[in-house]
Amino acid sequence: MSLGYPGGDHVDGVLRQWQSAAPDRDASPMALFTRLYRLSKYVDRRVTRVFREHGLHEGEFDLLATLYRSGDARGLTPNALRSAAVLSSGAMTHRLDRLEGAGLIRRTANPEDRRSVLIQLSAAGERLFLDLLDDYLTTLRALQAPLDDTQKQALADALRTLLLPLEATDDV
Template identity: 50%
Template sequence: MPDPSLVPTTDHVDFVVSQWRQHCPQHDVAAMQIVSRIFRYATLATRDAEQAFRAHGLQQGEFDLLATLYRGGPPHTLSPQQLIDALLLSSGAMTNRLDRLETAGLVTRSPNPEDRRGVRVALTEQGLARIQAAMGDYLPVLEQLISPLSDGDRQTLAALLRQLLAVHDQHSPGALRP
């Protein structure tokens, strides 16, 4: 954790909110302080994470798909619909993503033995090696992103974000665990 005396006490959102308060005092912009920080942080975090993905020839969406297959454990196989639900994608976007990953040799699609109309998507050995290597570079990026926070602050922030997401996740397909 960095020296607390070196961590800035204001950010870009403070500046933006002060402008809104000055020029639109009739509006309550309190929620903007939270949501704008989440949006801005997500943008900055995505930028940093994408560097780790690019080092392994992946885009964020491709990493997310491979990671979803990987984290489910062996045999690292899901249906396209399970992937769509988990990643909140349209079927067209999923097809495009699967096409790219299959062409790269990172996943395979094969008939679903339980449903002849469906297919199963599985990590290949190359896909497994790629996601494991990418995770090795991605996790330190995540650690760096939260390095200004103490362990207690990390737990508090995780709990607060969980509280917000739990309400919204219940209306998102695939967000809740079976």
């Protein structure tokens, strides 16, 4: 059963159904948030496919990306990584163990704190990350292709406006 209409999408059909089923309720917020939810599902599927093609999961990509973009050749402490990725220490340890086992990162002694280690990208990790980054960015560009530059900027600005108060008051 198609819920859209010519020139419309699934959500247009859902909104028509809500209008018919509950005409006394304003379902208009669904126009935005149901589309965001559905879009996130489609994006997640495509991006997950890219990560899997490179043998990684999203969380592992996130850790490698954090290490790469930190610009600190010495590496980052596990706590700094955990904070950036918003992970529990157990989840962080599991991901680090997997990445280290795959030869993508290395743990080195922290010269500033003997009780701590620094996590660094290995040369193999950097190569894999940059290849993956290229494929990831290509995928994101393809996903945003229906938008012109003005629409891309307006959407990014509007989403930032929605995101800022949530980031200020909520843990992700």
